Amino acid sequence: MIIGRNEMSDFRPAKKRIDVTVGESVKIIRELQGMSQNDLSKASGIPQSTISAIENDRINLGVERAKTLARVLECHPAVLVFPGWRINSDVRH
Numbered sequence: 001m002i003i004g005r006n007e008m009s010d011f012r013p014a015k016k017r018i019d020v021t022v023g024e025s026v027k028i029i030r031e032l033q034g035m036s037q038n039d040l041s042k043a044s045g046i047p048q049s050t051i052s053a054i055e056n057d058r059i060n061l062g063v064e065r066a067k068t069l070a071r072v073l074e075c076h077p078a079v080l081v082f083p084g085w086r087i088n089s090d091v092r093h
Helices: 022-032 037-044 048-055 063-073 077-081
Strands: none
Touching (some): 022 063, 063 077
């Protein structure tokens, strides 16, 4: 089913209920992929201890690690780096 532009006005955005940190974002997406920290470590080449530190917000994810993890987790790096980012409805393109 294809939804036209007029029909989209019938929907409203979901309300944001929680704030998610970068580390929580990595953990959530990893778990949704059914991966353990060890699985992610083996697939990405990033030490498990580093993944743990990222997930617990003890160290910054960083651009290169975000790209590496995003490839393995099959998501865009921005999903990991900016988990709470929203497009402001009055921004013009």
